[in-house]
Amino acid sequence: MFQIDQYAYSNRLLTVHPGEKLAFAVITMIICLISQSLAALLAAAVLMAGAVILAGIPLRVYLKLMTVPASFLVIAVGAVAVSISGNGEGYLWGVDLGRFYIGIGSCNLDLSILLLCRSLGAISCLYFLSLTTPMVEVISILRKLRVPPLFIELMGLIYRFIFVLVETAESIYTSQSSRLGYRNLKTGYSSLGILAANLLVRAYRRSEILFTTLSSRGYTGEIRVLETQFAVSGKNILAIMAIDVLLILLSLAEMSGGGLIGRIYN
């Protein structure tokens, strides 16, 4: 997670207007969620991967990050593909268990492949956004989109204090293990319990101290800060529009041509 954050602040697309990146990711993701076209979904995944590489993130790192959702995906897709029924009709492969038949139906297989591609496409969009756009910029775009201030401030504070909390947890963990707190399973559990309890107390203390320090700088209930100004690039907007229109056309073409979806319903 920290690795993602590190790239977000040091990639080659850092100077690109965050609004453009957010729009690109969100619009493409919506297309991925709606489209029934395998080609469009795969194209979206490849395009996003390309954009991430363009931002200077090594392919190796990107692929490694992709393995995180991959494990969930494999389980979920597997569960969709496998089904149980009374007879073996329409199954590509299966096992006869006497009264039941467990196997992979062709219909389910198509559906699971579609699901896989859809998830890949959507995840690529999210990764593109989180690898190229610092959270701070995402938050300031949301602020410009008139998301309620309470929500925005909470997002900002939570984001900042995730790191403080993790640092605190790390230092408690280190100090515990240096006194043999994790030498065996039993002490490990008890140490972990103490760590969690302490973390809660410290988080509470921190919030009190933060209120004090903010007050002393004139905080009166609303956090207002300077927004960084970015240049809007017409070229980028055109490119985003072109790509997304292409993806939509691809989806539509396959729908009218009775592509995958036609095969499922017939």
Add this chain to the structure above:
Amino acid sequence: MAESIIEAVNVEYRYPDGTVALSSLSMSIEKGKKIAVLGSNGAGKTTLFLHFNAVLKPSGGHIRFGGKEINYNRKCIEELRSNVGIVFQDPDSQLFSASVVQEISFGPINMGLPRDEVLSRVSRAMIDTETDQLGGRPTHFLSYGQKKRVSIADILAMDPEVIIFDEPTACLDPRLSVHVTGLLDQLSRKGKTVILSTHDVDLAYSWADYIFVINGGTVSGEGKPEDIFRDRDFLTRNSLERPWIIDVFDELMSKGLVLGDCPAPRSREELLDCIPASESPGRALLKKIK
């Protein structure tokens, strides 16, 4: 008596659980001076500072700023907070934003300054604290020293009359300590009143114009550094060490190894200047003994 900028008059403060933090504490800070506040952990230094900024309200007594008593209405509090800034000891408790620029801009924006003025103040504060290279980096990837400097820039950008530093050199490496004390001097030259709390008697002795010692929630002594640190009984009562410069100077003096007319030195350089170059009465005496 010179004009005092901020003043605590018989301030009492009790924590909600009943612990007495400050008891009839009076302190008058002279405008434009370099003030050091010494005291052990839990003596009440930070609590006092929070009163100077109207974050805490005294249970008894009052605070005066520029001769006027603080009456704790909104306008008065806002004015006090724009005039008195506190740099807290732990930068992590002060930095609330992941963006360095947004962090520093918080104070000046709260003061209601126009955008251009905020921008120029932020960039000036970043140059003064040498954090101008950190603008694009998130606060959680900064080192402790860098966070400390950002937390100082937070307050500099508000440009207050009085700046309070709560143990500014704690946990800093020697080079950064020197940088921070240099910054304090620079602020003082600009006419700011600088208050600093510290455990470091050597720093307090060589830096401050005037020293307050706090013990058990009240001022147990105050005076010029050379007077405060001469009184051995007072130092023992308040568990303070003697600055090494005074120790060495007194030792040299008792052995007749310093120039007769030398005033008590405040820094390493001044001390070295006190030691005569070649034939001094002391050295001649030593030779004779040999």
